[in-house]
Amino acid sequence: MVSQALLLLCRPGFEKECLAEITAVAAELGHTGWARLEADSGFIRFECATADALYAELSPLVFAREVWPVLTTIDALPAADRITPIIDALHSTLGRESATLGQLFCDTAEGDAYRATARFAGKFVHPLRQALRSENVLLPKDKAARPALHAFFPDSGRVWLGIDRPAMRPAWSMGVARLKFPSTAPSRSTLKLEEAFQVFLGTDWREQVGNDHTAVDLGAAPGGWTWQLVRRGLHVDAIDNGPMNDDLMATGQVTHHRADGFRWQPEYPVDWLVCDMVEQPSRVAERMLDWLENGWARQAIFNLKLPMKQRWASWSDIRARIEQRLSGRRYQLQARQLYFDREEITLYLALEATA
Ligand SMILES: C[S@@+](CC[C@H](N)C(=O)[O-])C[C@H]1O[C@@H](n2cnc3c(N)ncnc32)[C@H](O)[C@@H]1O
Incomplete structure (x- = not known):
């Protein structure tokens, strides 16, 4: 696999901190990269020619909720059929043998400008999962211990695909803690x-x-x-x-x-x-x-x-x-x-x- 970038999700408004951290950690590990920042988006795409090697050495970061290497990017998904180009791209990058991916996550950024895309991704994950299973790209049942496939949608016409390392996966998808406020607790803290x-x-x-x-x-x-x-x-x-x-x-x-x-x-x-x-x-x-x-x-x-x-x-x-x-x-x-x-x-x- 040859990835050219890392996708990092962060709290909207903390893109600068997230970039400063990945830049510093990458430098400590002997890598360089850059990113164009979009304020309040909740993500950065860190362009790095050695993204796979960097990701392999990475430990969880402070300001990134989730990180994975971008394996491939598709810029023009046709609205009539977004699934076929994704499957074709995965077959050509992974080869037909790699039916070992344990889960699929459709990721989106948390920034306000990405709300509609998040709703789209929340629905799209189901048909995409089914199609990937019937094409043997995903295992028939979810397996958290296996690497997972991530599809990040900057918008509904573009997708960045990547594969994570289970040890780097956050406790909740995209690091968004799904916890219910206990009614008897004295404060939301x-x-x-x-x-x-x-x-x-x-x-x-x-x-x-x-x-x-x-x-x-x-x-x-x-x-x-x-x-x-x-x-x-x-x-x-x-x-x-x-x-x-x-x-x-x-x-x-x-x-x-x-x-x-x-x-x-x-x-x-x-x-x-x-x-x-x-x-x-x-x-x-x-x-x-x-x-x-x-x-x-x-x-x-x-x-x-x-x-x-x-x-x-x-x-x-x-x-x-x-x-x-x-x-x-x-x-x-x-x-x-x-x-x-x-x-x-x-x-x-x-x-x-x-x-
Ligand atoms: C964010 S609130 C804590 C909320 C608490 N963790 C909860 O879950 O309900 C901060 C608290 O720190 C207390 N505090 C600030 N400075 C303090 C100090 N020097 N000594 C003791 N308490 C202090 C304030 O009185 C305030 O109640």
């Missing part, structure tokens, strides 16, 4: 922590978190994040000068401390630290490092509100600072602009205990 658990810990996150006992929530009010932890049976110390939700307090699993989240310390180490304080991101990150380095918590999930300008530079500086402070230590760091994140990113950080 609860969805952010639920998404973070699933993205960072995997599908069995409920069991993993449920095996833990204690957590601290800095900037907890009114309690959307605390609610997730209480739901898994944990006892939570909730730190905030603001009021906590009454029903949540009535569970008996929450101790509310009206205190400054940058000063409060636990009496005993806890399993989880979570933090959603609206504060300077570098200040929050330093405090998270204090907690983990002091052994006050085993692992942390925290949100960093990024400044309007220099969002990429701000995150790069914070990452460099984390690496500097933890040099010589073994740790796990994951960072993502989640679907439920706005001008912010969410991090998972865990330090391995020293011998």
